Amino acid sequence: MSTIAVDFDGVLHSYERGWADGTIYGDWKPGAVVALSQLMRRHAVFVHTTRPARQVARWIEQRSGHGIECTTRVPRTGWLRRPGFWNEHGVLLVTDRKLAATHYIDDRAVRFETWPQALRDVGIEPLVGEVP
Ligand SMILES: [Mg+2]
Structure with a gap:
């Protein structure tokens, strides 16, 4: 797992108008509910967000017709040793923390391989040679 x-x-929320007034105004991205359910069947899944986690958890529960149950509780101890504990019973964790994961699915991610490549990917030409 x-x-x-x-x-x-x-990624989950359509977000076609960006942050706007801070409300979650949009709809699901196409395929999002099915994809989440598929992921949750095989892996530990958490949703990470800069929004208040409870706002997002409520939206996911309501908009999934309560097909996806959420929790916002990240246990304090031991969770790193038990990856996946939060969805052992099909519960989706929603958090505003960056927790350890094997994969991050994010619409604004830059995949890091090397610094020259990462700089180029954000539009900066890397300096040539060794720079301290
Ligand atoms: Mg995003």
Whole structure:
């Protein structure tokens, strides 16, 4: 079992108007509910968001017709040794923390391989040679 982190805005939530007034105004991204359910069947899944976790958890529960049950509780101790504990019973963790994961699914991610590549991917030409 792997731990999969799933971003909320732009990945689960359509987010076509950006942050706007801070409300969750949109709909599911196409395929999001089925994809989440599929992921949760095989892996530990958590949704990470910069929004208040409870706001996102409520939205997911309501908009899934209560097909997806959420928790916002990250246990304090031992959770790192028990990856996946939170969805052992099909419960989706929603958190505003960056927790350990084997994969992050995010619409704004830059995959890091090397610094020159990462700089180029964000539009900066890396300096040539060794820089302290
Ligand atoms: Mg996003």
